[in-house]
Amino acid sequence: MKIYDTEGFPNPARVRIALAEKGATDQVQFVPVDVMGGEHRTEAFKAKNPDAVVPCLELADGTHISQCNAITEYIDNHFEGPSLTGETPKQRAQISMMNLRAENGLLNAVGTYFHHATPGLGPDLETYQCAEWGNKQKQVAGQTMAYLDEVLADNEYLAGSEFSVADITAFAGLAFADFAKVDIPETLSNLTAWRAKVSARPSIAG
Template identity: 50%
Template sequence: MTFQQPHSDTSTSPSMKIYDWYNGPYPARVRIALAEKGLLSQVEFVPVNLWEGKHKQPAFLALNYSGTLPVLALHDGTLIAECTAITQYLDALDGQPTLTGKTPTEQGLIHMMTRRAEIELMDAISVYFHHATPGLGPEVELYQNAEWGGRMRDKAVRGMHYFDKLLATQPYVAGNAFSMADIALLGGLIFAALVSLPIPDECVALHAWHARMNERPSVQAWRAMVAQGQPNS
């Protein structure tokens, strides 16, 4: 299949197009951010079947060299990949920076904790998934190192313990307000559930935080989209 670049006619179409897959853990981060900001209605979602490896095929690689989801496409042809970058764009779009911080200190802390959530949990689980499980199948997983994957699984569990200690002292990942960092950690736990890697029972604060996050309307909106499903691309 081919993927079309966005065009400039905005008279009848949403203002943004996002290439993603409805139940992917990384796309979940952007969909939750969109829901938080009330922007879901402004987006056309273009399905790229993650589990069939369509994001690694030439048609999609022409849009995103990295072969990762999601990708935000604007009507002027601009393409923005990476969850953090897309969330930054969304925050600046309506002049209400609620997810990436208002003050320099808030912005610095949120970016720091977002990156920690990625390194310690989400990316570690991704390596575990791609190396120590069947992953996306032989057409995508051309090289696997099960030992390395196992080490990254252990790193992810250590990351859960780190965030448990952090959340025992503050209500949100970057301090006193919900932010992009919370969405990143939630994305990691969504990925953990997909690979059957549970939060350890002793991580009481992390469990409590996770329960609170699942009650947010934005997360419920994402879960509703997953339940509704999406046709294969």
Template identity: 65%
Template sequence: MLKVYDVEGFPNPARVRMALAEKNATEAVTFVPVDVMGGEHRGEAFKAKNPDATVPCMELECGTNVSRCTPIIEYIDGQFEGASLIGDTPKQRALTQMMNLRAEEGLVDAVGAYFHHATDGLGPELETDQVPAWGERQKGKATATMRYFNDVLADQTFVAGDVYTMADITLLAGLGFADFAGVSVPEGLNNLNEWRERVAARYEEN
């Protein structure tokens, strides 16, 4: 069985969990909890699977490990039935990758940098190399990214066009991370807020 090493509720693991939910494949995976707060991900046993020392990490049935959300979601997309999360045509794939990168770098990673560098982050045991000014700068990048996607969503239903893709998943996870880290959505971003309410409903329990 496929394994996903992660922490439930953390923002990057949430991206993979949403992709699995889209493909009705959550039951096809065993989730293996990693004690990130205790530093397990930085130990040699975990780094042998994922030298990035991050979650999520997916272990395939053959024992190969895949880390980073985008390649993991690419794998999920190809492995399971259901509407594509990465695009069916070259144009859709290119736009999905482009928007996914904008959401990842501009929001998930920027909020992460703010969280890890300009707040207590994961606590003093783990946050041993903070550069607070850089973290603050990244908060501004996150806010600018929210404004950018608000403009994008004025003209289209989803982040990469008229179908739901992994770029929507990345943006949704990034907004969740922003809430957690205390990076507010600026007033008046109605397109972004309306989109968020609409896509978040896909993951609400009935």
């Protein structure tokens, strides 16, 4: 099993955390992709992943799986260990819901701000920018942080009492926010405490 990724990028980080949670990091070969050099946009890479983004999972039979949620779902079901995507229909639905809220409202919103309203990855890679849209998504990220803080007032983790892919996505989103200089408001004490707790997990703390 191979994972094509760029270490330190938000979505690859989600996959790496999921693997670590399952105790399976040493069962995967990581293949670095030179995103800053545009390797992800080459025909050779797009033959593996037409989305032209990292990460991309390659199975032993040659199957390629892209889209971070699909990759983490495969990892969760392929390897033994506590479920990250839920065991009952209700758990799976709740985790999926919160994961998408964290992804769309936080991680992707910060990404849109970064790629559209800042220099992003530089003019060679940022071939189209709309600053107005980027700044709007920065506001969305702030609103999502406030929402997650409210959820965490009554829950240990984002989808209930157990750590899940929703927490992984939100954690990666906040790390991206740090990089993009989108601050967590000081008033969001629940979100800040949750982040400190998640940071201490072996899968993240190392």
